[in-house]
Amino acid sequence: MVAAKSTISLCLVIVGALVLPAGLRVINRFAPAAGVAPSYLPSIEQPRVREPFDEATAAQLRESRPDFVVIGDSMAGTRIVPGHISRMVGGRGVAALLYPGSSVAYWYLTFKNLVANNPPVRAKAAIFFFRDDQLTLAFQRVTPGSLDRVARDQEPVLDRVLAANALGTFAGVHRAVQSAYHGERTREWLAPLLAQAPARIVAPGEDPKTFLESMNTTQFSLETLRKTTVADLPESTEESLDFPGVVGHSLLPEIIRLSETSGVRVAFIRVQRRPTADGPPPQSAALVKYVHDLREYLAEHGAYFQDEWGDPDLPLSIYGDGDHVTNDARIPYTEHFFQKNRRLFQ
């Protein structure tokens, strides 16, 4: 009798743990719903509030109609001076579409929505700066909302690629949990409430959202961080360096396809990571093989590729923190880059 009762009580606890969270769906009905829209990544996200598309930059590009566009993260940001390239190519327009901490999903959308499909923009080339295996890491640095500013309302290609990469074997379980409980939807309104609650106490007269933004931009800006943190030194894994195994699930084929349909040539510059005092940075055999395969793949598809690794003109002295180049070295680097890739600008 006691055993039967114990079994029932065990079942009740398990059922409670699994069924009660479904109450989130009911709570969500009473929650603030402003701005909730279906995600552009419906396979991996529930409807949520999103940041609007960056129309201002799109309009600016339509007006300036640059001939060359530089796309990337802080690797390009600390190396390239767009105005200087512009002067070297006789005043032709060069735009920089850079976002610190971004990765290939962000670059793909930037290229697609701001350059290739943004008439009358008709760039001759889009130049992507990347490190090691970044071009085939579809999910790197993708977090909810991180792509909002460059995403249109529907992004079926990106959705398909990310869904194929999402969360490995158990993607279906994660999706089922989200679809059963609508937890992401609750998170949309509850997480900001929690984050803002202490701000309301600490700075009662101030808008909590403004307070948090100001705190992040002043107290935790890049300038305030330790060099080791700013350096941002990701490392590759054995799996990610299997080029034939990963390229099919990456966004690289989509960038190439977009290049072919739009007529915008694409160029990929693999920046040299921080060298040692004795020479270029060491590379694993797997990374050497990866770069070799990447080079062949891009050549086969008519894309431009430049590997900076081992360039004697890029010594340790021009590097600041991590893989970034010092501010003083930006102009010399830009000139060196232009000279080395002159044919790209013809």
Add this chain to the structure above:
Amino acid sequence: MIFHSLDFLAFFIVTLAAYWSLPMRGQNLLLLAASYLFYGWVHPWFLLLIFATTFIDYWSARNMARRPEQKLAWLWLSIITNFGMLGFFKYFGFFAENVAAVAASVGWHVPPAAFAILLPVGISFYTFQSMSYTIDVYRNHAAARTSFVDMAAFVSFFPHLVAGPIMRATNLLPQFERERRFSAAAARDATVLMVWGFFKKLVIADNVGVIANKVFALESPEFPVLWAGVFAFAIQIYADFSAYTDIARGVAKWFGFDLIRNFEHPYLAASPSEFWHRWNISLSTWFRDYVYIPLGGSRVGAWRVATNIMITFLASGLWHGASWNYVLWGAYHGALLVIDRMVGSVWSPTDRARRSLRIVQVPAMFVLTCIGWLIFRETDLPQLIHHVQLNPWGASAPGVLTGSYLFLLALLYSVPLWVQDLWAELHGPDLSAAIERAEALVSWRRTAAQAAVCGVMVAAIVVLRSQAALDFIYFAF
């Protein structure tokens, strides 16, 4: 394999289903196979190390039983092997780095070691556990076991393998040697314990961990910001480590095993000695029984006791990691204990006064613990010196606001932890203690409360789990 992954969930369900359909010997064999799969999931070569530890200690203990006159030699074999492996994998880099630094200071430039050694996760835990077996056999506190499977399953038992609690052979081995019967009541309470553990890890520890990481990424944080970060880290490390223990105890309970409690509301301690009776209990008692007492413990003169305490805590600090800040942290806590003993020897308040004083002593001890966490968290010594020299009155207005905000945010996320601890301290028995009485009669009110609490915690995990999936902190030790 990590607990908070679907890989583990699938592994747990499949292993459990197979386990309860087997006889006892088969169960032990299955647990051994499952534990090796769990441990070798990412790096299969780790299995060689755990196998070597197990084999050497099994063999040493067997030989102690066969040749009592050679007991000491076999004990040394076990100790040297275990410390040798631990020393090589955990401390070689630290040693080489310091030798190079000392040589450089006298103008002799030694190139730093050209290879980095990957630290096998959990090695500090299972070598200590396995070594306790040979020491106990040597002391005649435990008998040398004949079954290698039981011994190997004891060393590698997956629920607590990588982050404790460190179990003694005298406690855990007998559990492998007796019949185990499935108990739905124990499984129910184990489920609650696991859900509470996942909640502490994914909602509390990982969210406040983001705050601590943010602060400790700053080049020169202002005083209030730094201490808000230290407070966040204090919450993080407690929630994180106790979460692992709770999940481990819950998982073990599903398999019919009882692991010891590793935490007893440590932030409600009123003195350094009380803190160490409440924090990482399995490790502190290991050092007490195998280091402090053999050194003479408290049965010697005052200076020797102080020396014994300092040696024990320096070793405990070094156990946590190959870095000077951990040694400093150990020295700091050792010094606190020595001072505590000195004060205790000249001043003993009445029970009533002691109770009244707790109101002041508990917050004071929490502040002292936080100072220790600053030393523990800051691995860069020049940065630590900079932090210690910060002027509390020199903070800017934005610095004060930011510090206050981060402190309140960490406090907000940690409310369930404080509530549980205070409730347990004031009313007891708490959730974990209730589980000790696992076979208690079924109370429907209690079941309903457990189901409701589990439901709320799962909902909180679904909604508020941190976007930053952080590893359990003690995996690094």
